[in-house]
Amino acid sequence: xxxxxxxxxxxxxxxxxxxxxxxxxxxxxxxxxxxxxxxxxxxxxxxxxxxxxxxxxxxxxxxxxxxxxxxxxxxxxxxxxxxxxxxxxxxxxxxxxxxxxxxxxxxxxxxxxxxxxxxxxxxxxxxxxxxxxxxxxxxxxxxxxxxxxxxxxxxxxxxxxxxxxxxxxxxxxxxxxxxxxxxxxxxxxxxxxxxxxxxxxxxxxxxxxxxxxxxxxxxxxxxxxxxxxxxxxxxxxxxxxxxxxxxxxxxxxxxx
DNA sequence: ATGGTTGCTTAGCAA
Numbered sequence: 001x002x003x004x005x006x007x008x009x010x011x012x013x014x015x016x017x018x019x020x021x022x023x024x025x026x027x028x029x030x031x032x033x034x035x036x037x038x039x040x041x042x043x044x045x046x047x048x049x050x051x052x053x054x055x056x057x058x059x060x061x062x063x064x065x066x067x068x069x070x071x072x073x074x075x076x077x078x079x080x081x082x083x084x085x086x087x088x089x090x091x092x093x094x095x096x097x098x099x100x101x102x103x104x105x106x107x108x109x110x111x112x113x114x115x116x117x118x119x120x121x122x123x124x125x126x127x128x129x130x131x132x133x134x135x136x137x138x139x140x141x142x143x144x145x146x147x148x149x150x151x152x153x154x155x156x157x158x159x160x161x162x163x164x165x166x167x168x169x170x171x172x173x174x175x176x177x178x179x180x181x182x183x184x185x186x187x188x189x190x191x192x193x194x195x196x197x198x199x200x201x202x203x204x205x206x207x208x209x210x211x212x213x214x215x216x217x218x219x220x221x222x223x224x225x226x227x228x229x230x231x232x233x234x235x236x237x238x239x240x241x242x243x244x245x246x247x248x249x250x251x252x253x254x255x256x
Numbered sequence: 257a258t259g260g261t262t263g264c265t266t267a268g269c270a271a
Contacts, residue, residue, distance in 0.1 A: 009262075010262090010264075012264095034263095034271090036264065061265075062264085062270070110271080202261080203260080203271090205259080205261085245262095
């Protein structure tokens with residue numbers, strides 16, 4: 001199974017790129033974030049014509065997540081199942097075959113100390129609690145998405161520049177670490193322990209030409225699946241050319 | 257310290 005994750009930064013602005021990418025890479029499953037579209041405006045027909053089913057949790061203007069799959073996603077869940085009235089569409093889960101797939105768009109947090117940052121930390125805490133409540137690390141579970149956190153300095157081109165940012169701050173890292181410590185393996189790190197690979201480059205300040213990036217998008221698998229992961233890569237080429245997303249896709253292959 | 261860019265929606269917010 002080939003599974004990928006990609007923060008599109010608007011599916012409408014990126015639809016032609018998305019279709020070309022699906023044709024080129026032929027993933028079995030693609031988790032998407034930042035659709036920036038309501039459910040009814042999602043390009044359902046176009047995605048179907050491209051040969052994919054889509055589970056969608058959309059939102060107008062902001063956020064929005066989806067799971068595209070060659071086979072029909074089953075048992076779809078929209079939002080973290082914890083009774084919190086959260087209006088932001090950042091969590092979508094579906095079963096694809098025998099694997100439970102989760103697509104997440106963790107809040108950015110904007111600025112350390114802000115209300116949005118508190119929401120980010122709380123969201124990650126809620127996600128960890130969801131894992132505790134619903135799954136075991138022995139289950140076949142893959143969490144994909146934009147975590148808006150770089151786990152350590154190996155995933156930052158200029159660690160000093162980002163040290164106090166919402167993407168690298170110690171509290172954000174601790175919150176993501178707590179999610180990983182539940183029992184999830186960062187499969188790209190496992191295949192590339194040296195680091196130095198990035199999935200996001202700011203649109204500003206020539207960040208991409210300078211390769212001033214961060215790795216803030218992740219494919220996280222429980223150990224039984226991670227042990228069957230045969231490759232994990234970032235498609236840096238997708239960040240090139242006209243009108244790219246500011247994120248590149250991450251791709252992993254599993255022998256299952 | 258600020259600015260730089262993009263997308264959605266139309267002046268300002270979020271990233």
